[in-house]
Amino acid sequence: MRGSSGGRPVRVRIAAWPGGRGAKDVERLLRRAATESAVEKTAAKILDDVRRRGDAALLEYERRFDGCTLSRRSLRVGPRELKAARAGVEPSFRRAARQAHANVLRFARSGRRGDWRLATDGGGWLEEKFVPLERVGVYVPGGAAPLASTVLMTVTLAAAAGVPEIVVCTPPDRNGGIDAHLLYCLELAGATEVYRLGGIQAIGAMAYGTETVKAVRKIVGPGGPFVTAAKRLVYGTVALDSVAGPSEIAVLADGSARADWVAADLLSQAEHGTGHEKLLFVTDSRSLAEEVARELVKQAADLDRGAAVERVLRLGTVLAVVADLDAGVELCNRFAPEHLELMVRRPRRLLKKVRSAGAVFLGRWTPESVGDFVAGPSHVLPTGGTAAMFSGLTVEDFRRRLSVIEYRREDLKRGLGVIEEFARVEGLPGHGRSARIRFARGKDR
Secondary structure, eight states, X not given: OEEEETTEXXXXXXXXXXXXXXXXXXXXXXXXXXXOHHHHHHHHHHHHHHXXXXXXXXXXXXXXXXXXXXXXXXXXOOHHHHHHGGGGSOHHHHHHHHHHHHHHHHHHHHHOOOOEEEEOTTSOEEEEEEEEOSEEEEEOXXXXXXXXXHHHHHHHHHHHHTOSEEEEEEOOOTTSOOOHHHHHHHHHHTOSEEEEOOHHHHHHHHHHOOSSSOOOSEEEOOOOHHHHHHHHHTBTTBEEOOOOOSOEEEEEEOTXXXXXXXXXXXXXXXXTSSSOOEXXXXXXXXXXXXXXXXXXXXXXXXXXXXHHHHHHHHHSEEEEEOSSHHHHHHHHHHHOOSEEEEESSOHHHHHTTOOSOSEEEESTTOOHHXXXXXXXXOSOOOOTTGGGTOOOOOGGGGEEEEEEEEOOHHHHHHHHHHHHHHHHHTTOHHHHHHHHGGGGGGOOO
């Protein structure tokens, strides 16, 4: 479907799936890469420079990429600046932020696992204990817009998990400032350190540490292509949440859906502004697909960041017509979207067949934006097809699980034969001896 936005023609592709006209467009969308190799090369160079030169590299890249001249002292946002942000925030936003924070905190606390133990046959115990990470890093994008909601969807979870040191990096504006709404949410959610750092250099600082920024144990949070590539490259030096790059959405709809609602939901992700967002609409109604295509062009003309939205409509959007909704679910599973909306008459019937999605939104009254801002589950979700293997951010991402084993004499006696057999087969006689020696001469040792 063609239209125009900003004076330029826009083509929204409608494909028949599987095997029909336009199917190659669907295949290209399914084969999207989580990161780009050229981007990873750039990220690797900057990360290596940050590791070698520390603060000097951070200040250089802030000048180059964020257009901001900082000193080592001004990298960190002071507590007074955090508290002063309250005065620059409208009362209506403070109320909204407090409500969103309460919802996120309630969901996080409800999902927190408790320690548990299991008695052994010989009188001992097997246990699992959960302990918070000591120090975590959170990346909060702030280039196109201050993502204050991302603060609540990340820092709140870390605080609920009991993390004592919660470090946040977010890019400043050209004057070194950070939006007051974002700062307000940082204080509300419980951040303990905040740095004016964006992009690859922020990931490097948190992963390797510098003179000013102490290294963290784990880095979480979304970002554009460069941040996503940098996170992948520091995996192993630190733990990560998932690949959370440019936003994407799939909407599966039947004839009961309204085309204008569908288009609005799709465009809600296109407007994030990187131009790398991905949109997939799947339906068993050709006429609905044609209506949605017209609505996309019409509504896109009213959005800010028009150039980026147009790029998404040209290169990252496909409307797929399938034979039936079951085939539609399978296509969505292959896409493994960050967000999946089931805008159908009986969404729970199809929910049973969903295997791969970061978050699922059921029914006509659940637009994806409720997940971004208010519902409670974190909106930090896997992208680029990685929802087939990763899950969205939860409170448990900020805790470590410890296995605890306490055997008694009878337990070890019962297991001795098993230990000795595996020690023999694997050529590890010392393992067998470490258990057998305790029964030497019939005495406990």
